[in-house]
Amino acid sequence: MFHYWFLSSCKSISYGSRVKFHTRMDLNQKRARSVDPDLVSPESTTSPFPDEVLEPVLSLIDSHKDRSSVSLVCKDWYHAERWSRRHVFIGNCYSVSPEIVAGRFPKIRSVTLKGKPRFSDFNLVPEDWGADVYPWLSVLAKAYPFLEELRLKRMAVSDDSLRFLATNFHEFKALSLLSCDGFSTDGLKAIATHCKNLTELDIQENGIDDIGGDWLSCFPESLTSLQVLNFASLNSEVSFNALEKLVARCKSLRVLKVNRNINLDQLQKLLLRAPQLTELGTGTFTQDLVTRPVADLETTFGYCKNLLTLSGLWDSNSLYLPVINPACASLTFLNLSCATLLSFELTMLLMNCKSLRRLWVLDTVGDRGLEAVGSWCPLLEELRVFPADPFEQEEVAGVTESGLVSVSRGCPNLHYVLYFCHQMTNAAVATVVQNCPGFTHFRLCIMNPGQPDYQTNEPMDEAFGAVVRTCPKLQRLAVSGLLTDLTFEYIGKYAKNLEILSVAFAGSSDLGLKYVLGGCPRLRKLEIRDCPFGNAALLSGLTKYESMRSLWMSACNLTMNGCRVLAKEMPRLNVEVMKDEDSEDSQAHKVYIYRTVAGPRRDAPPFVLTL
Amino acid sequence: MSVPLEHDYIGLSDASSSSEPLNNISSDNVSTNVFNLKATELSLGLPGFAKSSDENATKLGHVIKNYMSGAKRGFCDVNGSGKWGLNGGSEAGLCKEINGGFEKKQSQQLISSSDVKLGEKDKKSHAGESGNVPPSAKAQVVGWPPIRSFRKNTMATNMSKSGGDMAEGNSGSGGCLYVKVSMDGAPYLRKIDLKIYHNYAELSKALEKMFSCFTLGQCSSKGIKGQERFTESNLKDLLHGSECVLTYEDKDGDWMLVGDVPWEMFIDSCKRLRIMKGSEAIGLAPRSTDKCKNRN
Numbered sequence: 001m002f003h004y005w006f007l008s009s010c011k012s013i014s015y016g017s018r019v020k021f022h023t024r025m026d027l028n029q030k031r032a033r034s035v036d037p038d039l040v041s042p043e044s045t046t047s048p049f050p051d052e053v054l055e056p057v058l059s060l061i062d063s064h065k066d067r068s069s070v071s072l073v074c075k076d077w078y079h080a081e082r083w084s085r086r087h088v089f090i091g092n093c094y095s096v097s098p099e100i101v102a103g104r105f106p107k108i109r110s111v112t113l114k115g116k117p118r119f120s121d122f123n124l125v126p127e128d129w130g131a132d133v134y135p136w137l138s139v140l141a142k143a144y145p146f147l148e149e150l151r152l153k154r155m156a157v158s159d160d161s162l163r164f165l166a167t168n169f170h171e172f173k174a175l176s177l178l179s180c181d182g183f184s185t186d187g188l189k190a191i192a193t194h195c196k197n198l199t200e201l202d203i204q205e206n207g208i209d210d211i212g213g214d215w216l217s218c219f220p221e222s223l224t225s226l227q228v229l230n231f232a233s234l235n236s237e238v239s240f241n242a243l244e245k246l247v248a249r250c251k252s253l254r255v256l257k258v259n260r261n262i263n264l265d266q267l268q269k270l271l272l273r274a275p276q277l278t279e280l281g282t283g284t285f286t287q288d289l290v291t292r293p294v295a296d297l298e299t300t301f302g303y304c305k306n307l308l309t310l311s312g313l314w315d316s317n318s319l320y321l322p323v324i325n326p327a328c329a330s331l332t333f334l335n336l337s338c339a340t341l342l343s344f345e346l347t348m349l350l351m352n353c354k355s356l357r358r359l360w361v362l363d364t365v366g367d368r369g370l371e372a373v374g375s376w377c378p379l380l381e382e383l384r385v386f387p388a389d390p391f392e393q394e395e396v397a398g399v400t401e402s403g404l405v406s407v408s409r410g411c412p413n414l415h416y417v418l419y420f421c422h423q424m425t426n427a428a429v430a431t432v433v434q435n436c437p438g439f440t441h442f443r444l445c446i447m448n449p450g451q452p453d454y455q456t457n458e459p460m461d462e463a464f465g466a467v468v469r470t471c472p473k474l475q476r477l478a479v480s481g482l483l484t485d486l487t488f489e490y491i492g493k494y495a496k497n498l499e500i501l502s503v504a505f506a507g508s509s510d511l512g513l514k515y516v517l518g519g520c521p522r523l524r525k526l527e528i529r530d531c532p533f534g535n536a537a538l539l540s541g542l543t544k545y546e547s548m549r550s551l552w553m554s555a556c557n558l559t560m561n562g563c564r565v566l567a568k569e570m571p572r573l574n575v576e577v578m579k580d581e582d583s584e585d586s587q588a589h590k591v592y593i594y595r596t597v598a599g600p601r602r603d604a605p606p607f608v609l610t611l
Numbered sequence: 612m613s614v615p616l617e618h619d620y621i622g623l624s625d626a627s628s629s630s631e632p633l634n635n636i637s638s639d640n641v642s643t644n645v646f647n648l649k650a651t652e653l654s655l656g657l658p659g660f661a662k663s664s665d666e667n668a669t670k671l672g673h674v675i676k677n678y679m680s681g682a683k684r685g686f687c688d689v690n691g692s693g694k695w696g697l698n699g700g701s702e703a704g705l706c707k708e709i710n711g712g713f714e715k716k717q718s719q720q721l722i723s724s725s726d727v728k729l730g731e732k733d734k735k736s737h738a739g740e741s742g743n744v745p746p747s748a749k750a751q752v753v754g755w756p757p758i759r760s761f762r763k764n765t766m767a768t769n770m771s772k773s774g775g776d777m778a779e780g781n782s783g784s785g786g787c788l789y790v791k792v793s794m795d796g797a798p799y800l801r802k803i804d805l806k807i808y809h810n811y812a813e814l815s816k817a818l819e820k821m822f823s824c825f826t827l828g829q830c831s832s833k834g835i836k837g838q839e840r841f842t843e844s845n846l847k848d849l850l851h852g853s854e855c856v857l858t859y860e861d862k863d864g865d866w867m868l869v870g871d872v873p874w875e876m877f878i879d880s881c882k883r884l885r886i887m888k889g890s891e892a893i894g895l896a897p898r899s900t901d902k903c904k905n906r907n
Contacts, residue, residue, distance in 0.1 A: 119754065119757075121757070121759045121760070122753075122754030122755070122757045122758070122759070123753055123754050123760070124753065124754045179759065179761075205759055205761035205762075206761070207760065233761055236813075237816070314765075337762070337765075338765050386758070386762060387756065387758070390756045390758050390763070391763075420756060420758075445756055445757065447755075447756045449752065449755065502757075504755065504757075529754070530752075
């Protein structure tokens with residue numbers, strides 16, 4: 001992973017200081033004068049690629065990994081790259097400061113910023129932890145007044161921040177908020193009101209204070225540029241009148257995802273206005289009073305020839321679901337994770353979905369439903385099965401190992417799976433990966449912590465052993481069930497391309513973590529909870545953490561002293577311990593470790609100690 | 612090792628997880644118990660359901676295993692006393708889905724409630740084998756299973772809206788809280804889930820919307836749902852906002868004005884709602900809907 005951070009501190013501290021030196025240089029000077037024995041290339045003074053050629057060529061490179069590689073070639077390329085970069089991706093907002101970013105990249109139009117550790121999605125990170133976007137916005141406003149796009153994930157975003165954004169960036173076009181919190185619909189009002197060139201407003205799965213207030217009506221009549229509008233996760237009603245008019249005048253609208261309050265009749269009207277949609281998220285998909293024939297809606301879906309993605313479908317049932325049939329044949333992504341479908345309902349639907357590449361469902365469809373997936377969707381690449389009732393104390397019907405096996409049999413291209421189930425066997429997992437050796441993402445959640453193979457009563461070690469042995473391209477792995485250190489031995493030994501690993505309620509001793517830290521050369525993100533890993537294991541990875549984005553360990557056996565040792569040995573890491581009232585003073589209950597060039601956080605709340 | 616699939620010949624809803632046959636269940640492995648939430652059927656059966664060795668067992672009915680195992684005795688006691696006066700001396704094996712155990716108060720509803728179902732066929736009852744380690748001992752762990760809050764909330768409302776109507780007035784189960792809503796003069800009642808609202812304002816709005824087809828110009832989305840069975844004169848007779856009073860029946864059976872108590876207390880004690888109109892409403896506190904809206 002060679003993104004921005006890596007550049008700053010790879011190889012040696014001296015390189016880091018060179019970076020700083022460059023950022024203070026007059027930005028007009030594109031060629032560095034200092035001679036650097038590490039990086040000088042023979043062509044540095046007589047480059048066959050003058051800037052006028054290099055920059056346009058480099059501007060065609062989008063991937064930030066590639067760009068980081070480019071910037072390492074030589075000084076010329078470093079400068080050409082930084083001048084031509086338009087989009088910067090910052091995977092951890094605390095790994096770098098906004099000033100450093102602004103100093104290095106003068107012409108950014110698009111920023112992607114990620115904040116809190118992923119486990120904050122599951123309430124493991126206290127509120128007010130940080131990741132406030134405001135400090136970034138104030139720097140960005142000065143450095144990039146023409147910023148067009150901002151994509152935030154797990155950041156704290158206040159209404160004030162949204163107002164600031166709306167009023168300080170006059171070319172602002174695209175806002176995407178995923179899993180953020182701290183704002184309300186008032187903030188959205190500001191965006192709708194002030195962003196005259198808005199093309200994208202994508203609000204997903206946030207902790208939003210939905211106080212209604214008709215934010216959607218704040219889009220001016222003159223706004224016709226909208227291409228993406230996603231407010232599916234908002235609870236309050238919007239004015240349908242305003243929405244219909246907005247959809248009607250935005251001829252380039254290609255993504256529309258409404259919330260549950262929009263009913264079928266309203267959906268019908270919207271679709272008539274926007275048959276060009278490529279992605280549609282419906283509202284509630286049932287109604288008590290049949291006020292217009294179902295056939296009308298079905299016909300309307302037939303007009304939407306470009307539809308590739310369908311989601312929403314709340315409350316759908318066999319009465320109304322068939323209306324989407326005309327659109328099914330061309331669908332590539334079907335998100336049924338809000339629809340409690342039964343197996344026969346899913347089967348009837350999937351019979352028409354022969355082009356499907358990605359499918360998200362609830363486990364109400366059961367193993368029978370998954371059989372249908374295997375039967376009807378041979379091109380499937382991604383499957384996510386969410387539990388309809390995850391917190392039900394009792395074992396309830398859901399999916400089992402056989403459902404997953406059925407899918408793997410029918411879908412050889414399957415490479416991404418997220419599977420919540422109540423039972424699994426080693427044999428089944430082995431079969432699955434044998435059928436689909438191309439897995440890149442294998443996320444298995446056996447919902448009862450520490451549960452063994454239900455047939456043999458053995459740990460699930462062999463299951464994940466099979467995964468890492470059989471799938472050389474594996475990038476992301478989430479393990480569950482009863483696991484001993486053996487699982488981690490397998491992972492460390494075989495998972496050469498693994499980048500993200502999630503572990504919970506697993507392992508027997510320090511050895512487990514040591515195996516992983518000793519192997520997995522490409523590991524970037526490691527998140528661990530409730531495992532018996534202690535200081536010795538933590539410290540065994542001393543040299544590894546700088547090559548990773550972050551490490552999270554909670555409810556393990558770490559102590560403050562262990563963390564202090566780590567912090568002392570590795571000054572370029574931030575070792576943060578979150579204290580909570582329950583744990584003793586010597587225990588390090590929640591530890592978050594990440595590399596940074598920005599030093600310790602200046603905005604850490606009182607319960608976060610940076611050692 | 613292939614797992615033979617069981618087919619639900621009855622054609623009842625998802626017998627999805629019936630795939631693993633009973634053979635595979637080891638007696639000390641409680642994790643194999645899967646019950647079908649969706650397929651429910653009312654029937655009588657013996658209490659202390661026979662341990663099923665029936666190969667064709669289809670999982671019908673939602674049974675909270677621990678209740679069965681733990682509360683079985685309670686049933687026997689209750690039924691044995693003959694209080695219920697059932698014919699044929701067959702003991703009712705009805706179980707009500709209650710969180711955390713029986714409530715005597717509601718036992719009266721056990722027989723009459725049609726919301727509570729049992730499988731007719733032999734179920735995979737692990738009452739015997741499971742008596743030991745109840746999975747409910749797995750207390751809810753923070754952040755587990757790893758599902759985002761957004762999805763959790765969607766599920767909660769989904770579960771309440773789909774299939775399973777919980778027992779009437781049951782506030783025990785965390786997922787939903789259905790109460791009947793009646794409106795004077797309306798031809799039919801509605802049912803809403805109080806748990807999906809967070810304050811009186813939301814409730815008031817939702818009710819407005821729901822009953823908009825019966826009132827005149829109350830709601831902007833009225834036109835959609837209009838089955839305009841009401842004549843003009845009816846509509847005029849119906850109240851405008853200021854003469855409409857929202858009341859609820861609380862646990863004690865008294866009719867109270869909505870909006871007096873904090874929201875949490877309200878949803879705890881509310882059994883049903885009634886939108887009062889017309890002369891009955893006069894004399895009650897006016898502007899009650901305003902009051903509702905003011906409270907947050």
